[in-house]
Amino acid sequence: MINANFRKLVLGRAMGNAGDSIYMIAMNWFILQLTNSALWIGIMNVAIVLPGVLLFLFGDSIDRHSKRRLLVAVEFSQLVIVVMLIGLVALHIKLPGIYVGLVFVAALFGSLAYPIQDTLVPLLVEPDQLV
Numbered sequence: 001m002i003n004a005n006f007r008k009l010v011l012g013r014a015m016g017n018a019g020d021s022i023y024m025i026a027m028n029w030f031i032l033q034l035t036n037s038a039l040w041i042g043i044m045n046v047a048i049v050l051p052g053v054l055l056f057l058f059g060d061s062i063d064r065h066s067k068r069r070l071l072v073a074v075e076f077s078q079l080v081i082v083v084m085l086i087g088l089v090a091l092h093i094k095l096p097g098i099y100v101g102l103v104f105v106a107a108l109f110g111s112l113a114y115p116i117q118d119t120l121v122p123l124l125v126e127p128d129q130l131v
Contacts, residue, residue, distance in 0.1 A: 006124045013117055016075065020110050023082055024048055027103050030089060031096055040096050047100045051108035055115060062115055067123070071116045078109035 031044050062070060085102050 003124050003126075003129075006121070009117060009120060009124060012075075013113075016110070016113060019082075020107075023085070023106070024103075027085065027099060031099060034094060034099075035096050040100075043096075044100055044103060047104035048107045051104065051111040054108070055111055058112060059115065062112075062119060067116055067120050071113060071120070074109050074112045074116060078106050078113075081106040081109065 028041055028044055031040050034040075081102055085099065085106070088098065088102075
């Protein structure tokens with residue numbers, strides 16, 4: 001029998017991954033349409049990947065705070081940034097640097113969700129079921 005909270009965590013992670021993939025593909029496409037430049041696509045993808053490299057800097061802070069509150073704050077913050085991106089696109093703002101910066105911040109929040117979720121698993125699942 002799978003723990004209900006664990007099931008919610010896995011479902012949330014799956015939905016988050018799908019959402020991340022969709023907005024990252026959309027932002028790459030948008031930057032390509034805006035700039036017609038492979039350089040800007042490369043910069044955008046560095047902004048998407050770099051936060052994952054920096055995750056080790058946040059481990060101590062994650063350990064010292066409430067995982068549930070952190071996860072909610074991180075996911076909500078990413079949502080706010082993505083809504084801002086949508087708003088800028090809707091307003092036809094043509095400054096690729098702003099999009100890259102916001103995508104970096106959104107990717108940072110999205111990347112932070114993974115270690116937080118990973119630290120929650122042992123709290124949600126019985127030790128004999130962790131394997």
